[in-house]
Amino acid sequence: MEIRECLSSDYKDIYQLNKKAFGYEYDxxxxxxxxxxxxxxxxxxxxxASIDNKVVGYIHGSDYECTYSDPLKNIMAIAVDEDYRGKGIGRTLLNAIENWAKESDCSGVRLVSGFNRVEAHRFxxxxGYNDRKDQKNFIKYFNRCN
Structure with missing residues (x-):
């Protein structure tokens, strides 16, 4: 298994992982x-994460800055192809973001996960992540010209 930074040419694999793992039908x-x-x-x-040049998982981390916490990294998404789960890929991807957080002098890593993703919660x-609180997720979309 190889862990590397994502390339623009990985977009088809990211699209497929988003579709399979999350059910997202984003264009x-x-x-x-x-x-x-x-x-x-x-x-x-x-x-x-790639195996034999096939992308089998990805993780997206982002800065998390607010007035009530020291800087953190926020995991926006983590997905591993169902056929490759249980092989340490998810843990290795988490480690990549955690290492980036440490190198950036952040105080930790956070993530949110849907109520129904019980298997992911166990993972x-x-x-080593703590179940801190339950929340609701609200969104308001705007009509855009593009």
Missing amino acids: IEKTKSRLNEIINRETDKIYV YLHC
Whole structure:
């Protein structure tokens, strides 16, 4: 297994992982565009796990800055192909973001996970994350011209 920073050419694999792992039907061309924007920011990192040159997982971390906490890294997404779960890929991806957080002098790493993702919750606990609180997630979309 190889862990490396994501390349713009990985967009098809990221699209497929988002679709399979999360059920997201986000347009593939928009995925390509968003990925290009994100990987060029200093505030974000996306690492991919590949086996035999096939991307089988990824993790996206971002700066988490607020007035009530020391700086953290926020895991925006972590996905591992179902056929490759249980092989240490998720843990290795988490380690990549954790190492980035330590190198950036952050106080830790945080993430949120949907109520229904019980298996993922067990995984996070097993990796040393604490179940801190239950929350609701609210969003308001705007009509955009593009």
